[in-house]
Amino acid sequence: MPPDALARLQSDLFAAITGLAVGDAARAVDHVVGDARASAERRLQVYATMYRLRVIEALESQFPRVAHVLGPDAFGAAALAFVADVPSRHPSLRELGRGFAAWLAREGRDARLPPLARLEWARADVFDLADQPALVVDALRVLPPDRFAELPLRLIDAHRFVDVDAATLDLWRRARDNAGDETSDPPSDPIEASGGALVWRQDVSVHHRGLSALERAALDAVAAGTTFGAICERLAGGRDDEAAATQAFTWLSSWVLDGLLTA
Amino acid sequence: MPSPHPSPLFPDLGFGLGLRREHYQHVVEQRPGPAAVGWFEVISENFMMPGGNPRRVLERVRRDHPVVLHGVSLSIGSTEPLDGRYLDDLAALARDVEPAWVSDHLCWGTAHGTNAHDLLPLPYTETTLAHVAERVQAVQERLGRRILLENPSSYLSFQASELGEAEFLAELARRADCGILLDVNNVFVSAHNQGLDARAYLAAIPPERVGQIHLAGHSADGELLIDTHDAAVCDEVWALFAHAVRRFGVRSTMIEWDAHVPPFEALIAELDRARQVAARAVAEAGRDAA
Numbered sequence: 001m002p003p004d005a006l007a008r009l010q011s012d013l014f015a016a017i018t019g020l021a022v023g024d025a026a027r028a029v030d031h032v033v034g035d036a037r038a039s040a041e042r043r044l045q046v047y048a049t050m051y052r053l054r055v056i057e058a059l060e061s062q063f064p065r066v067a068h069v070l071g072p073d074a075f076g077a078a079a080l081a082f083v084a085d086v087p088s089r090h091p092s093l094r095e096l097g098r099g100f101a102a103w104l105a106r107e108g109r110d111a112r113l114p115p116l117a118r119l120e121w122a123r124a125d126v127f128d129l130a131d132q133p134a135l136v137v138d139a140l141r142v143l144p145p146d147r148f149a150e151l152p153l154r155l156i157d158a159h160r161f162v163d164v165d166a167a168t169l170d171l172w173r174r175a176r177d178n179a180g181d182e183t184s185d186p187p188s189d190p191i192e193a194s195g196g197a198l199v200w201r202q203d204v205s206v207h208h209r210g211l212s213a214l215e216r217a218a219l220d221a222v223a224a225g226t227t228f229g230a231i232c233e234r235l236a237g238g239r240d241d242e243a244a245a246t247q248a249f250t251w252l253s254s255w256v257l258d259g260l261l262t263a
Numbered sequence: 264m265p266s267p268h269p270s271p272l273f274p275d276l277g278f279g280l281g282l283r284r285e286h287y288q289h290v291v292e293q294r295p296g297p298a299a300v301g302w303f304e305v306i307s308e309n310f311m312m313p314g315g316n317p318r319r320v321l322e323r324v325r326r327d328h329p330v331v332l333h334g335v336s337l338s339i340g341s342t343e344p345l346d347g348r349y350l351d352d353l354a355a356l357a358r359d360v361e362p363a364w365v366s367d368h369l370c371w372g373t374a375h376g377t378n379a380h381d382l383l384p385l386p387y388t389e390t391t392l393a394h395v396a397e398r399v400q401a402v403q404e405r406l407g408r409r410i411l412l413e414n415p416s417s418y419l420s421f422q423a424s425e426l427g428e429a430e431f432l433a434e435l436a437r438r439a440d441c442g443i444l445l446d447v448n449n450v451f452v453s454a455h456n457q458g459l460d461a462r463a464y465l466a467a468i469p470p471e472r473v474g475q476i477h478l479a480g481h482s483a484d485g486e487l488l489i490d491t492h493d494a495a496v497c498d499e500v501w502a503l504f505a506h507a508v509r510r511f512g513v514r515s516t517m518i519e520w521d522a523h524v525p526p527f528e529a530l531i532a533e534l535d536r537a538r539q540v541a542a543r544a545v546a547e548a549g550r551d552a553a
Contacts, residue, residue: 001386001388001389001390001391001423001425002390003390003394005390005423006342006386006388006390006391006394007342009386009421009423010341010342010371010374010383011374011375013383014374014375014377014379014383017379017381017383018377018379020375020377022374022375022377023374030422031386031421031422031423032419032420032421032422033419033420033421033422035458037456037457037458037486037487038418038456038485038486038487040419042487043418043419043456043487044419046418046419046484046487046489047381047383047418047419050381050489051379051380051381054380054381055380058380087377087378088377088378088379088380089376089377089378090378091308091336091338091346091349091373091378092308092311092336093308093380094308094309094312096380127315127316128312128313128314128315128317128318129312129313129314129315130313130314130315131314131315131318131319158314158315201315203316204316204319
């Protein structure tokens with residue numbers, strides 16, 4: 001077998017199995033032995049079927065709510081169309097869906113789907129990010145009151161901000177409930193999301209919730225690294241100091257309980 | 264159970280399981296002892312990330328058990344260049360985990376920069392043999408260790424093939440000085456699909472190169488068997504496993520169950536059956552030798 005013949009064989013087979021135009025798919029069958037048990041076409045079909053099923057399954061695991069909204073047939077078709085347009089170029093299937101939300105936006109078939117997919121991708125993305133020691137309530141309890149202003153605040157790495165609106169969060173919740181999925185989260189009505197949503201991982205669980213524009217601005221500052229005093233000052237601009245401090249403490253408490261801050 | 268024919272290349276870890284997400288919590292909390300599970304095999308790609316629950320689980324499991332890394336994306340037979348970033352990540356994972364060994368498959372899955380995420384078959388020719396052997400040597404040099412390659416389940420063979428798969432794998436192991444991960448279920452499936460003699464396949468495999476055995480279930484799709492890893496090991500595969508033990512001796516053996524994963528206790532029951540089959544095969548081999 002000449003050296004370049006192996007490359008041609010692999011290109012042809014790859015084209016026949018994936019439908020990607022990287023080789024002569026029609027020629028693939030000539031490379032394959034057919035016999036009484038199964039023809040060459042049938043044998044190639046096994047690989048092609050497995051490829052399609054694997055792609056659909058991988059994307060469904062990453063975008064279960066999108067899959068629920070579309071239904072199995074439409075989602076399967078979308079999944080296959082997506083990988084035909086955006087073939088996988090990463091050795092891990094975990095990366096397969098990275099461009100799916102953007103692709104859905106380009107496709108323009110349903111305006112609800114791109115933000116829903118962005119939210120789902122963010123949830124999948126944070127799951128594998130590095131662990132960090134979390135700032136815990138006990139650490140705050142021992143902090144003297146006059147030291148709170150200097151308390152450094154920094155978000156854990158395992159977080160993502162996602163630009164979605166309340167309708168998307170509601171769609172995610174309804175799709176989860178209709179699917180009978182026991183995934184924890186979120187919120188009770190009404191949904192505040194004027195500042196988008198925050199997705200994060202606490203221990204082994206992934207969470208998300210909507211943010212007010214004010215809290216989003218505060219969290220943007222925390223993500224860049226700030227202090228509790230700076231958050232209070234930011235809030236106090238145009239408001240009385242006591243109300244600002246109360247709001248800041250409320251946020252701080254919820255951020256700590258949610259495991260959002262790193263020690 | 265000491266093997267009468269131990270492999271000089273790989274330690275005998277006993278009987279193990281593939282670690283699956285469905286059982287993370289059970290394994291971490293219940294900490295099954297070595298009498299139940301001697302070791303775990305993990306899919307390398309599922310742990311090649313900076314942190315999160317998978318890595319945390321792996322660290323906890325590794326504290327209690329030996330672990331081996333089994334990959335699906337090495338694409339050792341591809342005509343694409345080896346993926347340097349993938350090898351770096353795999354090497355880093357191996358440094359962290361200190362696995363007993365690292366394995367992947369005799370296959371390819373990439374073409375023109377794209378990935379099919381499948382274990383595609385190779386034509387077994389001298390050209391392919393030279394090509395793959397060179398790549399195996401490069402990978403082993405990069406990882407600083409000998410790897411094992413698993414015989415794939417196959418649904419087709421190529422007009423261009425000059426060698427049988429077993430002969431190819433045996434010669435590859437010799438030339439590249441690598442090991443063989445013998446998947447007995449894959450031998451059974453491939454033999455059925457291509458009209459081969461499974462026992463003749465095993466006869467062509469050099470015992471000293473076999474470092475690990477996989478056992479798994481399969482399904483039928485019309486006239487072909489499909490390596491679905493979603494069922495118990497069938498009686499015919501148990502019989503082939505017994506034959507393998509009589510030929511190779513006992514090797515580190517594990518149950519592979521990847522889909523429709525049953526409760527952990529069901530896997531332990533399968534593993535116990537593997538122990539019984541192996542013990543009986545060793546006793547029979549001893550009687551035959553006497």
